[in-house]
Amino acid sequence: MKLERVKLIGFRGLKEDECILGDLTVFTGGMGTGKTSRLLAVLFALCGEAPSGLTLDDLINTSSDYMLVRVEGRVNNLPFYIERRKRRGGPVAVKTDLPEQLKIDPKIFVDGREIAKLFVGAPTEKALKLNQLLGFERYDQVAAEITPAPVERRIQELEKQLSSLKQVEDIRKRDAETTAEIGRIKDRLSSLRVKYMMDSALVKWAEEVKQRAEEARKIELEMKGKLKLLEQYRTQLKSMPEVAEGVEEELREMEARNDALNRRIAVLEASIKMIELQEGMNVQTCPLCNAPLSKDALERFKHMEEEYRKVLDEYSRLQTSLAQKRKEAEEYRRLLEQRRFIEAQIRRLEDEIKQTKVQTVAEEDLSRALHLLKEAEETKREIELLESKLSSLEAQKEAYQTALVQLGSVDAANLGYKIQRLRDLADKIKRIRSALIEAVNEAKNERLASIKFSFKEAFKKIYPYERIKDVDFESKMVRGHEVLYVKGKVDDTWVYAHQMSTGENVALSFALLLAVNELVSSPLLLLDEPEEGLDEAGIRGLAEVLKKMKAKTQLLIATRSPLLASLLRSEGSVE
Incomplete structure (x- = not known):
């Protein structure tokens, strides 16, 4: 073209x-x-x-x-x-x-710019790029596609089947034991279910008896609690001090006397004030009633100072007594309120106790009811346990039957023949693979030899310097694959691409590209x-x-x- x-x-x-x-x-x-x-x-x-x-x-x-x-x-x-x-x-x-x-x-x-990057990266990465450029990965792919691995996996599967054939007798024995156990469990379940159904009426009676007994026990406990509380209230009422009668009346009398003394003190203080004013200034009328004052009138007020002192003494004593009486009245009210509350609680508890009716359950009936309920619960648990065990055994029996069907359809002699044929096939594939690898390696070497001359010639033209005197290829195993490296001879030592300068790597890249192109035309x-x-x-x-x-x-x-x-x-x- x-x-x-x-x-x-x-x-x-x-x-x-x-x-x-x-x-x-x-x-x-x-x-x-x-x-x-x-x-x-x-x-x-x-x-x-x-x-x-x-x-x-x-x-x-x-x-x-x-x-x-x-x-x-x-x-x-x-x-x-x-x-x-x-x-x-x-x-x-x-x-x-x-x-x-x-x-x-x-x-x-x-x-x-991309070709210049051919030898950029880690040494192994450069080698893999080189393998791709030369097309060697196609050779490796061809060799990898021919492998005895699938045949060997099939041989392992058939060998497992052959080994499992030897377990047939053991499976049959276990299957028979499982079948017998299933029969025994079914018989036991049948008798337990019949018994459970027949006892259902008695179980219902036993549950009612148990419920009545529990209610009676609950009421009895409540009665005991109320009686105990009633006794505590009565004891508390007896221990309370007697309330003194007439405290309230005495307090009212003392309050009235206190008010009277307050009024008398006010009158006396006004009279004394009037006398003091008359002495200090010429006052003609009484400050209380505006009546004209005379010397005789003023003389009559002088005796009030003595009365004022007596009234104050009485007032002081009354205040002390009044404070004490008020405390006694307050305590009287508190005790009276507490006594009334306790008496009300006693009356309430006595009424509740009188109205409470206790239905007793005969001890013989309760004992029989509890025994019936225990037997019914044990029967129910045994039925559930046997049903679970029966389900497990039936699944196990199904697995045994499936295994027997699968193993019964396999002929041991035919299976051994297949295994031998597959082993022969695997050996042939290995020989073919070995021969193919030799052919692939030979093709690689031929391709490499075809490229090598053009590669060296192109490199010498692109790189006309004395430092690198020669270039060549070297193969190494990397992760189980043969990988090609490019190397150059400096003095008497071979160096690899990662040990060369950027310009030398560029020259290597272009020389290799041009050599490959000449090969593929x-x-x-x-x-x-x-x-x-x-x-x-x-x-x-x-x-x-x-x-x-x-x-x-x-x-x-x-x-x-x-x-x-x-x-x-x-x-x-x-x-």
């Missing part, structure tokens, strides 16, 4: 563009000139895919609602075209004159900035390798390197 022309509309940064393609076509220029877009347009036309990390809608120009890419070329010297169109959010429409779809691997698009490669990570000498070596590759592979290259573009100008078109 060879492409001759590509036409695109509304694709990424290019609104419309058309290019003529040769064996080696270089797209160069600064950022935003559409170099990578032309490569991705070819990828979309041939495969209908977007590069990793992008969707097809991401490829549509922002000022357009659709994109169209058409490539023209020749297959087996016959012209063909493929045209793909996609509207934003819609499906991809394809037009072509090819009788069948081209089988193009999307890996024809090679991002130089891909008809087309889309190289996006393959010079990534290379210095001037590396770019010159890369140009030499690319010139050699174009003899077998059509190359479309996008580069920002003026040096690489100028070196390839003589071998193809530069746009």
